[in-house]
Amino acid sequence: MNNAVNPPEEDFQIRCPRLGHKISFSYCSKENNGLPCYKALDCWYTYFPVYEFFRQKLTEEDWKKAFESKMQPKVESIVELIERAKKVKAEKL
Amino acid sequence: MQTKKIFLPESEFPRQWYNIQADMPTPLEPPLNPGTGEPISPDDLSAIFPMPLIEQEVSQERWIDIPEEVIEKLLIWRPTPLYRAYNLEKYLETPAKIYFKNEGVSPPGSHKPTTAIPQVYYNKISGTKAITTETGAGQWGSGLSFAGKLFGMPIKVWMVRISYDQKPYRRLMMEVWGGKCVASPSTETNAGRAVLEKDPDCPGSLGMAISEAVEAAVTGDNTKYALGSVLNHVMLHQTVNGLETQKQMAIAGDYPDMIIGCAGGGSNFAGNCLPFCRDKIAGKDIDILGVEPASCPTMTMAPFAYDFGDTAATTPLLAMHTLGHNFIPAPIHAGGLRYHGMAPIISQLILDNIIRAENIQQIETFEAGLIFARTEGFISAPETNHATAMVIREALKAKEEGKEKVILFNWSGHGLVDMMAYQDYLSGKLADHAIDEEGIKNALRDIAPLPKPKQFKIGKVD
Numbered sequence: 001m002n003n004a005v006n007p008p009e010e011d012f013q014i015r016c017p018r019l020g021h022k023i024s025f026s027y028c029s030k031e032n033n034g035l036p037c038y039k040a041l042d043c044w045y046t047y048f049p050v051y052e053f054f055r056q057k058l059t060e061e062d063w064k065k066a067f068e069s070k071m072q073p074k075v076e077s078i079v080e081l082i083e084r085a086k087k088v089k090a091e092k093l
Numbered sequence: 094m095q096t097k098k099i100f101l102p103e104s105e106f107p108r109q110w111y112n113i114q115a116d117m118p119t120p121l122e123p124p125l126n127p128g129t130g131e132p133i134s135p136d137d138l139s140a141i142f143p144m145p146l147i148e149q150e151v152s153q154e155r156w157i158d159i160p161e162e163v164i165e166k167l168l169i170w171r172p173t174p175l176y177r178a179y180n181l182e183k184y185l186e187t188p189a190k191i192y193f194k195n196e197g198v199s200p201p202g203s204h205k206p207t208t209a210i211p212q213v214y215y216n217k218i219s220g221t222k223a224i225t226t227e228t229g230a231g232q233w234g235s236g237l238s239f240a241g242k243l244f245g246m247p248i249k250v251w252m253v254r255i256s257y258d259q260k261p262y263r264r265l266m267m268e269v270w271g272g273k274c275v276a277s278p279s280t281e282t283n284a285g286r287a288v289l290e291k292d293p294d295c296p297g298s299l300g301m302a303i304s305e306a307v308e309a310a311v312t313g314d315n316t317k318y319a320l321g322s323v324l325n326h327v328m329l330h331q332t333v334n335g336l337e338t339q340k341q342m343a344i345a346g347d348y349p350d351m352i353i354g355c356a357g358g359g360s361n362f363a364g365n366c367l368p369f370c371r372d373k374i375a376g377k378d379i380d381i382l383g384v385e386p387a388s389c390p391t392m393t394m395a396p397f398a399y400d401f402g403d404t405a406a407t408t409p410l411l412a413m414h415t416l417g418h419n420f421i422p423a424p425i426h427a428g429g430l431r432y433h434g435m436a437p438i439i440s441q442l443i444l445d446n447i448i449r450a451e452n453i454q455q456i457e458t459f460e461a462g463l464i465f466a467r468t469e470g471f472i473s474a475p476e477t478n479h480a481t482a483m484v485i486r487e488a489l490k491a492k493e494e495g496k497e498k499v500i501l502f503n504w505s506g507h508g509l510v511d512m513m514a515y516q517d518y519l520s521g522k523l524a525d526h527a528i529d530e531e532g533i534k535n536a537l538r539d540i541a542p543l544p545k546p547k548q549f550k551i552g553k554v555d
Binding site (some may be wrong): 033 | 127142230253386
């Protein structure tokens with residue numbers, strides 16, 4: 001049986017390597033459209049059993065989406081954003 | 094008298110950027126359009142980038158002329174000085190000679206305007222009327238706002254909401270230079286509105302801010318988008334750093350045995366090291382080292398191994414580490430340098446063994462930052478401290494080995510708007526959270542019977 005894992009309190013913050021300033025765990029846990037930031041495991045491992053926490057909280061599908069999906073190169077993700085924005089523009093016209 | 098700083102006269106400022114794509118042992122894989130599966134074409138990008146920058150993105154020309162109008166603006170602070178860190182050497186009692194390139198002397202205090210200025214210029218001559226971008230803590234947003242003001246180009250910056258609220262100083266810098274800073278998610282884009290409808294208090298994310306900035310560029314009139322790292326043309330613009338440094342090292346009468354830089358998106362590191370990578374490709378013996386944060390002790394303490402994602406060994410390396418009850422593929426260490434935010438040029442040079450990567454824990458980085466500030470005077474940005482910490486390690490290694498090694502590192506920016514991070518370190522808050530070695534040992538015992546990755550490497554704890 002798994003014991004519930006509690007993350008650090010809101011006032012405990014660590015430096016985010018992506019944003020460049022301090023943030024609390026609640027931010028990292030839903031940074032990616034409600035799913036955890038893909039770096040959350042690496043960043044928080046030092047401070048509490050973050051693997052176990054997300055294993056308990058996330059469905060298998062969400063775990064895979066958050067931590068095991070292939071990272072898309074930046075330029076490819078930008079092309080996707082352009083295509084999405086073009087659709088927005090077309091709808092406006 | 095010893096020479097502390099080596100200045101280059103403005104007449105010696107490089108007139109061309111160096112494009113390493115002409116010399117890379119393995120050419121970059123073309124990025125693929127996710128919709129078509131075909132290589133991304135200039136047309137795919139033309140909605141948000143002006144054509145001269147797209148041409149630079151794919152150029153195979155070794156040298157690309159820097160326009161006079163760009164040089165004129167870069168000369169506001171360039172060439173930047175190269176320092177000999179005599180005081181640090183003395184403090185460490187090392188025989189190593191330590192040099193650092195001071196990129197913190199630009200008006201915004203970082204290396205970012207070195208690419209912001211050419212990007213704004215090429216937009217200007219291409220008829221762009223406004224530029225959008227996103228920013229986290231604001232280094233890029235402030236750099237671009239500064240460049241926008243120099244060319245009279247309106248700049249709009251989507252800043253991640255949580256950063257907008259917590260980091261007012263960079264936001265104010267943007268506004269001082271006339272940039273318009275908007276908290277993301279915002280009501281100004283479809284992407285932002287959709288998020289706010291679901292969660293009005295959403296703190297935002299970099300992904301969200303990029304979506305908004307790109308949407309605003311595509312849907313706006315004569316509006317384009319700018320990115321401060323990762324892309325090839327950004328690396329290209331930053332090479333003036335390394336080209337200056339090569340001349341300065343020649344004046345000093347030295348050549349680096351080792352080059353160190355902090356590697357996040359890769360642009361400051363690339364700027365300093367790419368011209369030296371050319372020398373290495375041509376046969377010079379240089380150790381070129383990118384340093385990134387190691388928040389996770391598994392990187393340095395747990396067993397892990399790297400493998401390729403395909404049998405042809407052409408994909409980025411994946412690190413397989415085994416803390417927990419399953420193998421968890423995560424983009425860590427050298428693998429981590431290949432995640433979403435790392436420049437493909439740097440990634441490929443790592444694969445080709447031109448550059449190598451190391452990571453370092455944050456407490457060691459702040460210790461190094463303090464040593465540097467108390468010897469050389471400059472207070473470094475927290476990211477820059479990663480490079481400084483590695484320099485100190487290497488200088489102490491040189492002392493142990495009795496070698497007069499020449500170490501060059503890129504001092505990428507000051508930390509004057511990051512003093513809260515220093516406060517945490519000085520008040521012992523960072524030191525309060527030591528790594529739970531016992532916990533790691535227990536976790537490793539749990540997974541000991543599991544199969545190992547192909548290139549299994551034992552860790553330091555077990």
